Amino acid sequence: MRHQAPLDGKPIWRELLSHDEICTWVNDPIQKSPKRLRADFFCPGVYRFIFPLSNNKETPFYVGEACNLHNRLIRHFRRQSLNSKTDPAGWKLNGRIRNSRGDFILEFLEIQGKIDICGAELNQGSLESTFARRLLENWSILRSVEGQRPRLINIGPTNQKREVTRIFSWLGKGNRKGRPTIGSY
Numbered sequence: 001m002r003h004q005a006p007l008d009g010k011p012i013w014r015e016l017l018s019h020d021e022i023c024t025w026v027n028d029p030i031q032k033s034p035k036r037l038r039a040d041f042f043c044p045g046v047y048r049f050i051f052p053l054s055n056n057k058e059t060p061f062y063v064g065e066a067c068n069l070h071n072r073l074i075r076h077f078r079r080q081s082l083n084s085k086t087d088p089a090g091w092k093l094n095g096r097i098r099n100s101r102g103d104f105i106l107e108f109l110e111i112q113g114k115i116d117i118c119g120a121e122l123n124q125g126s127l128e129s130t131f132a133r134r135l136l137e138n139w140s141i142l143r144s145v146e147g148q149r150p151r152l153i154n155i156g157p158t159n160q161k162r163e164v165t166r167i168f169s170w171l172g173k174g175n176r177k178g179r180p181t182i183g184s185y
Helices: 021-027 034-039 070-075 086-101 123-130 132-142 159-172
Strands: 010-017 045-050 060-068 105-112 115-117 120-122 150-152
Touching: 010 021, 021 086, 021 123, 021 132, 034 070, 045 070, 045 132, 060 070, 060 132, 086 123, 105 123, 115 132, 120 132, 123 132, 150 159
Parallel strands: 060 150
Antiparallel strands: 010 105, 045 060, 045 105, 115 120
């Protein structure tokens, strides 16, 4: 198996919104999304939230991918009431954003040049592909973040894991009546 070996480039995390832009957006309930987000991020990408150390000295972080960063982030910053029982995935991140009062880092992944991740050559244009974004999202989760005891706060199985689990479940039942379909990535 080949390990990550950069070709002529490297993946770099860049600031998506400044601390002031985040604080204004989080703390002002009638504030529209920041102008820079509306102007520069109607594009596909991989993003991450890094929250300050928690009480048990862990660094919580969340990694996601989107075909439109602006639209996805608006959903993460939404202000309507969230219920942890009816929307556990939403509460895990949205509640943390709301309770943080804007004290976190929000970044996006930029690929300079070309990189090789386990044989897949990627560049900035590769982010147009859902497969490439999910590969980079998972790579980012595995790479983790700097800090004491990083703790991923993404919740639930990924689509890929759900589909693999469903297929193995189908195989375990001894079904021979047509294979389950695999969704598009």
